[in-house]
Amino acid sequence: MSRLTITRPPGTAGVAWLAQGWRLFTGGVIAWMGMAAMSLLAVMLIGSVPMVGSAIVELLSPFLVAGFMVASRAARAGQPFSFYMFSNGFLDAPQQLAIVGAVYLGASLIAQWVMQAMGGEGFKLLFELAQTRPDQVDPAQAELILHEALPAMAVGLLILTPALLxxxxxxxxVLFDGFPPVRAMYWSLWASVINWRPMLIYGLWLTLAGVVAMLIPFGLGLLVFVPVAMASSYIAYAELFVKTQPPAEAEEEQAPAEGDA
Incomplete structure (x- = not known):
């Protein structure tokens, strides 16, 4: 297992991560778009399975992310990459990544249950309007959504955000540094918390880019957004987690801190 230090870049680093992710994307557009198309197709096919499709997608999402991380590392090193790198997660760390996916799936299910329990009729109404006629909301429906659905969604977001981070x-x-899944998730959360400024700026710009990508017809925007998002996430990882000299055995199990961990 690698010994790492968590760095503290400035808030503007969030924009720099996206810019560097874009540069990685433009260095291999065809390969990146091919990987994005394959991953989106897999998500659509698996997600269409009745009852359990969305749960399986969330469970397998760390494996897709791992594939993009391997491709991003290769692209940054000037090496060729392709969709076959999606197999790295399944071959190198299947159990560890499955645990990460299970934790996120569990948090997602809890958040959904809380939102449905708190939101009541307002949450059901919001979902129905989003699926059918979002432009036809009368004042009574708007009040119901405002007083029931939105607070429930806020609580659900509070539950899901730590799991996402x-x-x-x-x-x-897990894949590059050999961390056990629980330790990897703790480090990921801790690094995100102490670097909340660049992570917030990065998240806001990434969300805006995602909204714009969704508006482009035929999913073409997603073929650009997904690779840039994944490549920029790798850049963020590479900047936040820096390898240090091997520690003495007595120090090997120290908890992560703002400096050495």
Whole structure:
């Protein structure tokens, strides 16, 4: 297992991560778009399985992320990469990545249950309107959504956000640094918390880019957004987690701190 230091870049680093992710993408557009198309197709096919499709997608998401991380590392080193790198997670760390996926799936299910329990009729109404007629909301429906659905969604977001941050860098830490899954998720969460400024700026710009990508017809925007998002996430990982000299055996199990860990 690698010994790492968690760095503290400035808030503007969030924008720099996206810029470097874009440069990696433009260095191999065809290969990146091919990987994005394959991953999106897999998500669509698996997600279409009745009852359990979305759960399986969340469970397998760390494996897809791991594949993109391997491709990003190769691209940054000027090496060729392709969709076959999706197999790395399944071959190198299947149990560890499955645990990461199970934790995120569990948090997602808890968040959904809480939102449905708190939101009541307002949450059901919001879901129905989003699926059918979002432009036809009367004042009574708007009040119901405002007083029931939105608070429930806020609580669900509070539950899901720590899980998202804990699993954000975990696949890379498991695959590249040999971290056990729980330790990897702890480090990922801790690094995100102490670097909340660049992570917040990065997340806001990434969300905006994702919204724009969703508006482009035929999913073409996603073929660009997904690779840039994954490549920039690798850049963030590489900047936040820096290898240090091997520690003495007595220090090997120290908890992560702002400096050495």
């Amino acid at each position: 804990a699993t954000w860098f975990a696949p890379a830490l």
